Amino acid sequence: MRIEVDWARRGREVAVFTAIGLFLAFIRPYGATAQMPFWLNAVYWTGLVLLGATVGETTSSILARRAPNLPVWAVMLVLSVVTALAVSAALVGIERVVDGGWMPLGYLPSLFGLVWVIAIAMTGLGVLLERSFNGGADHVPDAAAAATFLGRLPVRYRGAELYAVSSEDHYLRIHTDRGEELILMRLADAMRELDGAKGLQTHRSWWVAEAGVADARREGGKLVLVLKSGKEAPVSRTYQRAVREAGLA
Template sequence: MALIRKYFWLGLVSTLALGAVFAFLGVYDTDNLPFQKRYIFWTSTMVTGTAAGALAGPWVFNHVLRGRNTIAQLAVVAALISCPVLLVIVGFSTGFTSSWPTNDLPMQYARVFAISFILVSGTYVAAKALGVIGVAAVSSTSDPSPITKFLSRLPAKYRGAELYAVSSEDHYLRIHTDRGEELILMRLSDAMRELEGAEGLQTHRSWWVASKGVDEMSRENGKQTLMLKSGVAAPVSRSFAKAVREAGLGGL
């Protein structure tokens, strides 16, 4: 609750402050208006952008582009916010008479997008500094799965990915996912401890395989392997063959 209040006050103060700054500078050719009207214009615009961001932000970050590149997420949010903001600007500029030439809209939208992207990025940095971002994501699922916790060790693009397997390479672990592979410095025993309770099992002294990561089982020269959905073959040693068979991985 304290973080929500902190975020609310951050948005409110930012809106009032930016409205004053934009009014003072006479941005967007508004310097010919009295300061009071400029302030009302820019504050209304900022309120619209803040409200649109409150709706678009969680939708983009937690659903549409979850775990993707942050710059891309911010760009999409800015693009969505720019639509209602542009309508407000057009409304004020034309006296809400729709007399603005339509051939000028693309250029106006580009200008609004540039400003929106800067403001959205600034808000993101401020919210992250205040601890708002990250806490909300954790609170959305009161008990995140072991796989979700484990993948949080990886770069942002792997957040929300589907885990296929974990294989040991010297002092490193290769993490196999539907978004590619990544190496991290960790022991397999520690990884398996973190993945306890997840749907999967150890198939080899150097492999742990997720149940949903298996495409099929193959056997060659008496040796069993599990083909991951990524096309990588995960070995099955004799000591773990019974457990793999009982788990029904790959039709075993």
């Protein structure tokens, strides 16, 4: 499956993290590379920063699909620990290649601790960059928009998690974690009300909340999103690129 990449955004991220790598090469934290020339320091630190950023982004994408309701502090903790483990493993590998030996086991906790400090700072910066690239959006408007829309439904749906909205003639079927409900409304009007929510149109008759997607699969060459309820939302060719860019397929 071909993956669409936002090259403009990717370029901005690489530029930022390269600048951080060059800064670390200049200050040479912990004195670990004090004897190396600047150009080698630049390669060393920039490579580690880009490795950490790649691992962090991959982990973030997995968390967004598998645990979309994790609080921000928990996401940052997981990202920083996983990134620190990956970079620490890379440093152990570099030590093996350069010196031909393994680091003493007693030094590994200290190594992880030193790397984790930088990983925490990088994770915080990554969150700020994500919000900057997304126009400063966070989860508060998402929840507020969905809650306002669900206010149209009977009382038992108040506080429910919205999975999707599908059009059936002049009605909309509202898919939630508490079941489904039909309301008299146009899909276009519903999408205007859900403008602040984190979701997207996948078909001329479907709008899907990103947090409501459990899986994605192909059926006879057509892309289908499987909701947490088990229902399937079709993805037409027109919206496949947007679905892939949202990380849902």
